[in-house]
Amino acid sequence: MILTVTLNLALDVTYEVPALVPHSTHRVSAVLKRAGGKGINVSRVLRALGEETLATGLRGGPTGDLVLADLTAGGVPHDFAPVRGETRRVVAVVAGDATVFAEPGPVVNAEEWAVFQRHFTQNARAASVVVLSGSLPQGVPEDAYAVLTRLAHEAGAKVLLDTSGPALTAGVLAGPDLVKPNLGELREAGLDPAALPGALVVSRGAEGLLAAVGGRYFEALPPEVLHGNPTGAGDAAAAALAVALRDGAPWESALAEAVALSGAAVVTPVAGEVDLGLHRRLRPLVNVKEVPCPW
Amino acid sequence: MILTVTLNLALDVTYEVPALVPHSTHRVSAVLKRAGGKGINVSRVLRALGEETLATGLRGGPTGDLVLADLTAGGVPHDFAPVRGETRRVVAVVAGDATVFAEPGPVVNAEEWAVFQRHFTQNARAASVVVLSGSLPQGVPEDAYAVLTRLAHEAGAKVLLDTSGPALTAGVLAGPDLVKPNLGELREAGLDPAALPGALVVSRGAEGLLAAVGGRYFEALPPEVLHGNPTGAGDAAAAALAVALRDGAPWESALAEAVALSGAAVVTPVAGEVDLGLHRRLRPLVNVKEVPCPW
Numbered sequence: 001m002i003l004t005v006t007l008n009l010a011l012d013v014t015y016e017v018p019a020l021v022p023h024s025t026h027r028v029s030a031v032l033k034r035a036g037g038k039g040i041n042v043s044r045v046l047r048a049l050g051e052e053t054l055a056t057g058l059r060g061g062p063t064g065d066l067v068l069a070d071l072t073a074g075g076v077p078h079d080f081a082p083v084r085g086e087t088r089r090v091v092a093v094v095a096g097d098a099t100v101f102a103e104p105g106p107v108v109n110a111e112e113w114a115v116f117q118r119h120f121t122q123n124a125r126a127a128s129v130v131v132l133s134g135s136l137p138q139g140v141p142e143d144a145y146a147v148l149t150r151l152a153h154e155a156g157a158k159v160l161l162d163t164s165g166p167a168l169t170a171g172v173l174a175g176p177d178l179v180k181p182n183l184g185e186l187r188e189a190g191l192d193p194a195a196l197p198g199a200l201v202v203s204r205g206a207e208g209l210l211a212a213v214g215g216r217y218f219e220a221l222p223p224e225v226l227h228g229n230p231t232g233a234g235d236a237a238a239a240a241l242a243v244a245l246r247d248g249a250p251w252e253s254a255l256a257e258a259v260a261l262s263g264a265a266v267v268t269p270v271a272g273e274v275d276l277g278l279h280r281r282l283r284p285l286v287n288v289k290e291v292p293c294p295w
Numbered sequence: 296m297i298l299t300v301t302l303n304l305a306l307d308v309t310y311e312v313p314a315l316v317p318h319s320t321h322r323v324s325a326v327l328k329r330a331g332g333k334g335i336n337v338s339r340v341l342r343a344l345g346e347e348t349l350a351t352g353l354r355g356g357p358t359g360d361l362v363l364a365d366l367t368a369g370g371v372p373h374d375f376a377p378v379r380g381e382t383r384r385v386v387a388v389v390a391g392d393a394t395v396f397a398e399p400g401p402v403v404n405a406e407e408w409a410v411f412q413r414h415f416t417q418n419a420r421a422a423s424v425v426v427l428s429g430s431l432p433q434g435v436p437e438d439a440y441a442v443l444t445r446l447a448h449e450a451g452a453k454v455l456l457d458t459s460g461p462a463l464t465a466g467v468l469a470g471p472d473l474v475k476p477n478l479g480e481l482r483e484a485g486l487d488p489a490a491l492p493g494a495l496v497v498s499r500g501a502e503g504l505l506a507a508v509g510g511r512y513f514e515a516l517p518p519e520v521l522h523g524n525p526t527g528a529g530d531a532a533a534a535a536l537a538v539a540l541r542d543g544a545p546w547e548s549a550l551a552e553a554v555a556l557s558g559a560a561v562v563t564p565v566a567g568e569v570d571l572g573l574h575r576r577l578r579p580l581v582n583v584k585e586v587p588c589p590w
Contacts, residue, residue, distance in 0.1 A: 023392040023393070024394065025394075025395040026397065027396075027397055027399070029399070031399070032399050055313055062361070066357070097318040097323075098440050099315075099320075100319070100321065101310050101312065102321065104322070104323060104324070225370060244407075
């Protein structure tokens with residue numbers, strides 16, 4: 001089983017409006033509500049691939065209940081630990097383009113964080129791979145992903161870390177098996193790719209993936225430029241890499257899978273969904289080659 | 296007791312952001328949640344005046360629960376009937392000015408509407424005046440306020456109607472004792488002021504009130520132009536007029552109260568609140584005079 005962790009869970013709310021006019025009042029024509037968060041997207045893609053997964057993290061209040069109900073309805077197994085604060089909403093006002101308003105979310109206290117670590121350890125024991133995704137909620141220590149990486153390793157699971165900023169900088173110190181930032185996140189965190197103990201896979205949007213593994217470097221390029229919704233493409237890549245990590249797949253095949261699944265996510269309108277037909281078509285066409293050190 | 300009716304209840308959510316930039320992602324710095332709706336504002340003002348009031352209407356889902364909790368916390372007595380759909384949210388993104396996104400709200404079915412009519416009748420029996428405020432939710436018939444006006448009259452209560460559009464056009468046919476649209480709403484509904492059976496009080500923003508009562512016409516002007524938040528000023532006027540209707544106060548004094556209380560609402564940042572000191576100061580300064588027919 002692949003365990004995904006979403007500490008900063010969200011209810012993604014979409015407001016459809018004919019046009020966004022600042023300083024005016026809009027009648028929203030349609031309201032869509034959906035469980036949100038990077039780990040959630042990873043679990044959804046794993047489910048679409050027929051892989052066993054469990055989504056965990058922190059949830060609170062009536063909005064947390066709505067998120068769990070959506071996961072249940074979508075067939076995504078979940079086991080979240082409760083917090084007293086209320087799960088945040090991320091409101092996207094869509095009029096062609098999206099304008100997004102992200103609530104700050106609950107402040108997690110020390111006891112809740114301690115309870116979660118025990119909850120996480122229980123679930124990690126049943127997992128072959130743990131995927132740690134996204135930002136940290138307020139109150140959780142900056143080294144949270146380092147703590148969870150150590151607990152996962154003690155529980156016998158491999159770890160894939162996909163986050164940014166200080167959470168990434170602190171998280172890599174515990175030696176996750178695979179780190180998957182995008183190029184901007186890698187630079188922002190000031191990480192030296194050569195100094196990372198595990199594998200590094202950097203997503204570069206339409207330019208595919210770059211990987212550093214045991215002193216070798218690979219580039220994986222999609223066969224065509226795909227247009228659509230880039231949100232969730234990185235999470236689809238994380239899902240493919242988690243499966244490869246579990247299976248001990250060769251890096252060339254892992255990267256090809258990740259690029260093909262990213263492409264299959266870009267063409268769907270909703271993060272966490274993939275076009276499996278496109279995935280099958282792209283898979284043999286992804287070009288993976290060893291390259292000299294790009295850093 | 297003055298019964299206020301808010302059929303299209305809302306949770307007013309305020310998102311504070313440093314600036315609104317369309318097509319970008321905003322981190323919301325503060326989230327405020329508050330019970331919203333015109334009838335709610337009327338009840339809040341009545342509470343501030345020390346008058347007995349009860350707020351009723353339709354509420355549903357976890358968002359409905361949040362609205363009721365806020366009313367309870369604010370000391371506003373309430374007795375709402377449940378619907379299966381979820382109470383809507385009205386999100387105001389505030390960066391200096393407000394940009395507002397109003398969810399459409401639940402669709403009320405015929406059985407829920409029938410249940411509410413019985414619920415309303417029970418409460419109307421204990422009321423001297425019923426205030427019918429605001430828009431109608433989806434699924435409720437256009438003549439809803441006419442139906443409630445008849446039920447209120449049968450229960451022995453007077454009726455003040457403050458709405459707009461087709462709900463206003465249909466509502467006046469049942470003969471509410473006082474109709475209080477603003478000038479735009481009056482024109483939009485295509486009403487002939489001379490044809491209304493009850494009293495008509497038209498709010499004209501900073502230019503005070505205009506009233507048509509039994510073939511006589513009055514103008515009530517504030518002593519000074521007040522700056523601030525006009526939202527809720529009309530509801531404060533409705534609160535004053537409901538008290539006057541209950542007490543059978545002379546129209547000159549009713550209009551002076553309404554203008555003074557409107558002004559006391561404009562200077563407060565939040566709809567439903569009034570500055571009682573300013574109300575006392577303005578009250579004797581409001582200029583009410585009989586005028587020739589303005590239509």
